Amino acid sequence: MREKLIAAIADINEAEAIQLAQAMLDAGEDPQAILEAASQAMTIVGNRFDQKEYYLPELIIAGEMMKAIGDMVKPKLHGQAAPAARLGKVVIGTVAGDIHDIGKDVVSFMLDVNGFEVHDLGVDVPAAKFVEKIREVRPQIVGMSGFLTLAFDQMKRTVQAIQDAGLRDQVKIMIGGAIMDEGAARYTGADAYGADAAAAVRLAKSWVA
Amino acid sequence: MSEKSVEELYNERLARVLAAAQCQQPDRIPVFGPFQKYPYQFAGVTFKDAMNDYALARAACHKFLDYFQPDVDFGPIFAYPAKAMELYGWKAFKWPGHGLDDDVMYQYVEGEYMTADEYDEFVYDPSGFMLGKWAPRQFKSMEGFAQTIPWRRFMWSGWMNLNFFWLTPEYQESLRAVQAGAEEAAKWWASQFQYWGEARAKGFPMAFAGWDWPPFDIIGDTLRGTRAILADMRRRPAKLHAALEVATKIFVEYGSGAAGAALPFCWVWVHKSTREFMSDAQFKEFYWPYLRRGLLALIEKGIIPVVYWEADWESRIEHIADMPAGKIVYHLSNTNFERAWDAMGGKICLMGNVPNIVLLGGTPDDVKGYCKRIIDYTKGTPGLIMDAAVMLDEARPENLKAMFDFTREYGVYR
Numbered sequence: 001m002r003e004k005l006i007a008a009i010a011d012i013n014e015a016e017a018i019q020l021a022q023a024m025l026d027a028g029e030d031p032q033a034i035l036e037a038a039s040q041a042m043t044i045v046g047n048r049f050d051q052k053e054y055y056l057p058e059l060i061i062a063g064e065m066m067k068a069i070g071d072m073v074k075p076k077l078h079g080q081a082a083p084a085a086r087l088g089k090v091v092i093g094t095v096a097g098d099i100h101d102i103g104k105d106v107v108s109f110m111l112d113v114n115g116f117e118v119h120d121l122g123v124d125v126p127a128a129k130f131v132e133k134i135r136e137v138r139p140q141i142v143g144m145s146g147f148l149t150l151a152f153d154q155m156k157r158t159v160q161a162i163q164d165a166g167l168r169d170q171v172k173i174m175i176g177g178a179i180m181d182e183g184a185a186r187y188t189g190a191d192a193y194g195a196d197a198a199a200a201v202r203l204a205k206s207w208v209a
Numbered sequence: 210m211s212e213k214s215v216e217e218l219y220n221e222r223l224a225r226v227l228a229a230a231q232c233q234q235p236d237r238i239p240v241f242g243p244f245q246k247y248p249y250q251f252a253g254v255t256f257k258d259a260m261n262d263y264a265l266a267r268a269a270c271h272k273f274l275d276y277f278q279p280d281v282d283f284g285p286i287f288a289y290p291a292k293a294m295e296l297y298g299w300k301a302f303k304w305p306g307h308g309l310d311d312d313v314m315y316q317y318v319e320g321e322y323m324t325a326d327e328y329d330e331f332v333y334d335p336s337g338f339m340l341g342k343w344a345p346r347q348f349k350s351m352e353g354f355a356q357t358i359p360w361r362r363f364m365w366s367g368w369m370n371l372n373f374f375w376l377t378p379e380y381q382e383s384l385r386a387v388q389a390g391a392e393e394a395a396k397w398w399a400s401q402f403q404y405w406g407e408a409r410a411k412g413f414p415m416a417f418a419g420w421d422w423p424p425f426d427i428i429g430d431t432l433r434g435t436r437a438i439l440a441d442m443r444r445r446p447a448k449l450h451a452a453l454e455v456a457t458k459i460f461v462e463y464g465s466g467a468a469g470a471a472l473p474f475c476w477v478w479v480h481k482s483t484r485e486f487m488s489d490a491q492f493k494e495f496y497w498p499y500l501r502r503g504l505l506a507l508i509e510k511g512i513i514p515v516v517y518w519e520a521d522w523e524s525r526i527e528h529i530a531d532m533p534a535g536k537i538v539y540h541l542s543n544t545n546f547e548r549a550w551d552a553m554g555g556k557i558c559l560m561g562n563v564p565n566i567v568l569l570g571g572t573p574d575d576v577k578g579y580c581k582r583i584i585d586y587t588k589g590t591p592g593l594i595m596d597a598a599v600m601l602d603e604a605r606p607e608n609l610k611a612m613f614d615f616t617r618e619y620g621v622y623r
Contacts, residue, residue: 012443055488057439064440097313099303102435106485148314149565149602178483178520178543179565179599187570196485 001029002037009041009065010048012058021069031073038069039113046113050198056102059109086117088208091133091171092143093121095154100147103177103197107143110197111204116141127154127161134167141204144190146177155188163189172207176200218412222280223472226414230474230513230558231535232592238584238620240613241279241416242560242596243476243517245287246314247604248273255312257305260291263400270404274413276606277613281416281472284404287600289315290397297390298349314602322346323432325441328448331432332455334359343432350390353383419467419475419512424456424499426480435481442491453499460503468510474538475507476515483520497528508536515540515560519599526552542598546583554587560594563612568597568604573611580615589622 001024008017024034045062048054090111094104101123108120119137121129134142142162144155155175162168173190176199185193194200213221221236228235249259252269259266266285274282291304301322304315322343323331331338337359344351356374363371374380405415422430428449429438441449467475482496504514514537521543522529529539534556541549541561549559562583567575580595587593595616597604 014444049485052488055491056486057442057491060436060440061443097310099316099318148316149569149599150313152566152569153603181543181564181566183564183566183570187566 001027002033005034005037006041006044009038009062009069010044012045012054012061012065014061014065017065018068018072021072025073025076031076031078034073035070035077038066042066042113046110049110050201056106059106063109087115087205088141089117089119089137089139090141090143090204091119091121091130091137091139092145093125093130094123094145094147095151095158096124096126097150097154098146098148099123100145100177103147104143104145106197107145107176107194107200110201111143114201114205116204127158130158131161131165131167134162134171135165139171140208142171142173143200144173144175144188146175146180149179151177151179152184152187155184155190159189172203174200174203215410215412219409219414222412223414226281226416226472226594227513229591229594230515230538232555232558233535234591234622237622238593238595238616239280240595240616240620241281243283243287243416243600244273244279244597245600246602247609248285249288250312250603251276251606255305256288256314257291257311259285259288260305260315263288263290263397267400267404267407271407274408274411277609279413279416279613282408282413283416284401284408286401286417290394293390293393293397296350296393297387298351299347300349301347317430319430319434319436320346321434321437323428325433325437325445328445328452332448332451334361335455335459337361347431350386351383353377353379353381353386356380414472416472416474417467417476418470418473419464421460421464421475421477421503421507421514423477423479423482423496424453424460424503425482425496426478427456427459428452429481439481439487442487442495446495449495453495457499457503460499461506464503464507464512464514465510467507467512473512474515475512476517477504478517479519482525483518483522484524489524492525493528497525501532504532504537508533513538518542518544521545523548529553530557532557538594540596547586550583550586555590555592558592558594560596562598563596564598565601565604568601568608568612571608573607576608576611577615577619580612581619584616584620591622593620595620 001020005017005020008020021034042062045054049059092104092108094100108118112118119133121133144158146155159173174192174194175185175188175190176194180193182193192203194203225235226239229239246256249256249269252272254265254269259269266288270285301318301320302315303309303318305311305313340354341357345355356377356379358370358374429435464475467473482492507514517540519542523544526549530552538558538560541559546562563576563579567579595612
């Protein structure tokens with residue numbers, strides 16, 4: 001049943017996946033094992049997205065399946081499971097003034113399924129909030145997203161704030177968004193720009209290697 | 210050289226832009242664009258003030274027009290009427306002073322303003338759905354319209370039932386609220402009309418006669434939201450197709466207002482089908498056929514659609530290149546210009562795509578370098594309009610001036 005669940009999620013067979021997860025739970029299977037199977041399926045979904053076999057629709061539905069299974073299973077979880085080892089930590093958010101979240105969410109998803117601990121601050125995130133979170137979780141990587149051109153200056157301000165807080169040397173900073181490019185990375189003072197989620201994962205992996 | 214009259218200047222600009230749009234040879238490459246927040250920045254006016262003070266917005270746009278002299282102008286159309294938006298209680302929008310800082314672009318708040326189980330209702334009676342369900346969800350002032358009995362039921366003696374909702378306190382309150390909103394919006398429109406007349410008196414045509422959105426985005430932006438509509442391609446494809454048929458009719462109806470204008474440009478704002486948003490197969494099934502059909506219908510009416518292909522469209526070039534020659538303009542943002550020109554140059558007028566980061570962070574020489582690169586690439590073949598890559602909000606004035614001056618000088622056809 002476990003293999004079937006993984007296949008159903010990975011193939012985006014929504015109804016089947018939810019039924020299987022419920023059946024496994026009803027049959028008394030370890031809730032933690034069900035969650036792990038779902039996570040494993042998410043990695044397959046991420047790989048298929050990376051291979052351009054899947055696109056946003058599949059990612060969105062996979063994310064919703066994961067959430068539904070999580071909601072179903074969590075009340076039955078006894079005690080805290082040991083957190084899986086992670087490649088590194090990422091603090092990510094859409095910069096202040098901009099409320100666009102789709103690109104940022106895709107990057108968060110892909111970093112997560114590729115083994116990073118992702119702290120997603122959401123949208124319209126002020127520079128001070130980035131700084132505060134960096135102090136708190138000590139990430140190796142900071143990701144800034146922006147869809148509007150106002151993000152050029154806001155990213156620059158955010159990088160400056162990280163610098164002023166004395167944290168710039170401790171983090172690598174990547175930026176992303178439809179209008180971003182190498183020129184924007186230079187302008188904002190970020191270390192690099194990623195054209196898409198796959199590029200973000202490649203960058204992140206290269207920075208923690 | 211004798212001074213040209215305003216009439217001569219107006220006709221010259223109109224002819225220049227029309228020729229370029231149809232891939233015929235004008236005297237030189239036109240240069241203009243949908244500059245959004247930039248004119249106010251240039252005039253030292255915050256966007257909040259521009260949205261609240263219509264006279265101030267007009268003055269800023271005149272200052273911008275006089276200095277840069279774009280071939281055709283947008284005027285203060287992008288400074289939306291903040292007071293009317295307050296009075297209408299637009300819940301699906303944030304703007305300066307209403308959830309955003311004073312000098313930030315307004316932004317749409319996505320949501321499922323039509324739920325998944327309402328597709329049939331929308332397809333059956335789009336207007337009834339918009340009035341009774343959508344409007345109350347989008348506008349606080351229109352919450353009372355949720356009481357509306359669908360107008361289709363008024364046939365024969367059905368009108369006798371009107372009192373059941375017209376006299377409810379909620380409906381009455383909504384009527385009062387929308388009247389206040391409409392009165393304010395009318396002032397804003399009067400300001401727009403005034404500006405168009407003033408620009409005309411200076412010899413500048415307006416750059417738009419219509420506004421439109423692709424059928425997929427009509428459903429995706431205003432009704433379902435991005436996440437939901439993307440998932441609907443897999444979850445309920447038949448329902449989505451039925452709604453897209455309706456939306457294609459709305460698209461044509463919406464854009465048709467541009468017919469007969471001196472410059473019959475209908476701007477089509479493309480939002481959600483680039484790159485990772487959907488597969489090529491999904492694009493070919495859900496997005497492009499409906500948009501293409503709608504665009505052809507507008508072209509049939511003598512309208513020139515200007516499609517604003519936001520983001521990077523390189524992966525879809527082979528599909529979107531399939532349009533009749535000399536009938537449509539494609540505005541490029543991040544799409545590689547050379548690649549697009551190879552596929553469509555001289556057949557579809559290309560507009561753009563000077564990177565906004567260069568206009569903001571570069572030098573006048575950087576800007577000229579980019580303009581020269583794309584002008585040189587066209588090798589004197591007409592069908593090019595110079596503009597920023599995306600709707601301009603921020604730039605250094607000397608950089609923007611370089612884009613205008615260099616294009617006017619170097620872009621002369623010989």
